[in-house]
Amino acid sequence: MTRLDHAFTAIDAANVQDPNLQDGQPANLLYGQRMTAEQQRLFPDASDALRIACRGQHVERWLLPRADYPMNRPGYLAWRQEQGRRHADRIAGIMADAGYGDDDIADARRMLTKQGIKRDPQVQALEDVICFTFIRWYLGDFMAEQPDHKIPRIIEKTVRKMSADARARALAEFPMPDALAQYFHDADQPQTLSRAVIVSHGQPGDPAPQQQAIEALAAQIATHAPGVEVLGATLADPDALPRTCRSDCIIYPMFMAEGWFTGIELPRRLTQAGAPGAHIMRPFGTDPGLDALVVEKAQQAADAQGWALSDTTLLLSAHGSQRGQASHDITMALAARIAPHFARVVAGFVEQEPFIADAARDLGQAISLPLFALRAEHVTDDLPQALDQAGFTGPRLDPVGLAPEVPAMIAASIAREVSSLK
Numbered sequence: 001m002t003r004l005d006h007a008f009t010a011i012d013a014a015n016v017q018d019p020n021l022q023d024g025q026p027a028n029l030l031y032g033q034r035m036t037a038e039q040q041r042l043f044p045d046a047s048d049a050l051r052i053a054c055r056g057q058h059v060e061r062w063l064l065p066r067a068d069y070p071m072n073r074p075g076y077l078a079w080r081q082e083q084g085r086r087h088a089d090r091i092a093g094i095m096a097d098a099g100y101g102d103d104d105i106a107d108a109r110r111m112l113t114k115q116g117i118k119r120d121p122q123v124q125a126l127e128d129v130i131c132f133t134f135i136r137w138y139l140g141d142f143m144a145e146q147p148d149h150k151i152p153r154i155i156e157k158t159v160r161k162m163s164a165d166a167r168a169r170a171l172a173e174f175p176m177p178d179a180l181a182q183y184f185h186d187a188d189q190p191q192t193l194s195r196a197v198i199v200s201h202g203q204p205g206d207p208a209p210q211q212q213a214i215e216a217l218a219a220q221i222a223t224h225a226p227g228v229e230v231l232g233a234t235l236a237d238p239d240a241l242p243r244t245c246r247s248d249c250i251i252y253p254m255f256m257a258e259g260w261f262t263g264i265e266l267p268r269r270l271t272q273a274g275a276p277g278a279h280i281m282r283p284f285g286t287d288p289g290l291d292a293l294v295v296e297k298a299q300q301a302a303d304a305q306g307w308a309l310s311d312t313t314l315l316l317s318a319h320g321s322q323r324g325q326a327s328h329d330i331t332m333a334l335a336a337r338i339a340p341h342f343a344r345v346v347a348g349f350v351e352q353e354p355f356i357a358d359a360a361r362d363l364g365q366a367i368s369l370p371l372f373a374l375r376a377e378h379v380t381d382d383l384p385q386a387l388d389q390a391g392f393t394g395p396r397l398d399p400v401g402l403a404p405e406v407p408a409m410i411a412a413s414i415a416r417e418v419s420s421l422k
Helices: 004-015 027-042 048-055 073-098 102-112 121-144 148-161 164-173 178-186 209-221 241-243 260-272 290-305 326-341 377-390 406-421
Strands: 195-200 231-235 249-251 314-320 344-351 366-372
Touching: 004 027, 004 048, 004 073, 004 209, 027 048, 027 121, 048 073, 048 102, 048 121, 102 121, 102 241, 121 148, 121 164, 148 178, 148 260, 164 178, 195 209, 195 241, 209 406, 231 241, 241 260, 249 260, 290 314, 290 326, 290 366, 290 406, 314 326, 314 406, 326 344, 366 377
Parallel strands: 195 231, 195 249, 314 344, 314 366
Antiparallel strands: none
């Protein structure tokens, strides 16, 4: 038995213990075998270290469940980093037992911890094998479990990890619609990431005022974003996206919810505008800084009234929709997160139950804060009418998107996104 055979046997003996089954086999055992099959096709002359890293890329992965870490992005990144370290340590032990020397073990460890991706050919080769395995065996089922608005982001992230040769080969091997294939083409373009475009809905009947408003916001954000050109565009202005967007820019949707607009319509509009590869961030309503901002604005209003925040009700007003739950769900999730700061947090909606006029009744000591990104007809007309109808007498704050802290908050989010993509 060769050293390589010894290592493969040990990896398979570990992975056969996986209690999770796929196609009737232990899931990690099957994954390792599929990785080897892709490696043999893509890199038939691979070093032993690369062959072993491919076979053992998920060795004993089930021993550290994702649920052991917070279910957010920092938690995911911490879990993934620890998995890489554990895999590298386990494979190092297996290779040592098989008779490999320190240099080969160090090569495998570097690959499994992804040190030098895009720079080290072997590390990049492992990443290419991972992406091919994912596309061939797992992408279809994975996409079926995801909401439509997340699919473009999943495809883009996968493509960005691949080498130019791997992207070209994927285009040749995998049939895919033009909209999906475009991500593989655009990944070859230099990613300067020096432009960010703030995109809002706008007002189709009269696009100019809202276009001017988003441009003004972009100019404010730019003062907090050195080195990044920040522009504004509305979907209502037919020339705005073609004028401002390109495939190497970042899109920050000034929307409150993820859903059809951010996941389907905005990517379609960007493709029409000649920027199908533009990177779309999560929208304003999911910004990591939003929770603290809402509490801060409510605290300022309570202080002005001489109220204790813990004795005050916060009324959150949002758009809502009869066609989907995205606006409702994101509003209720925010309300639950910030609830410990208040006597209670209630929510009302313009277009679904509970309607604002109902939610705003008999709240006593309360503050109204609209969860809208910009000042539009719902804010200027529908919301005041609903509050008047409910007899609401508390402070009525401006939409959260107009808070003076917002430009710096968005600039910080853009800077984090740029850093994560480079």
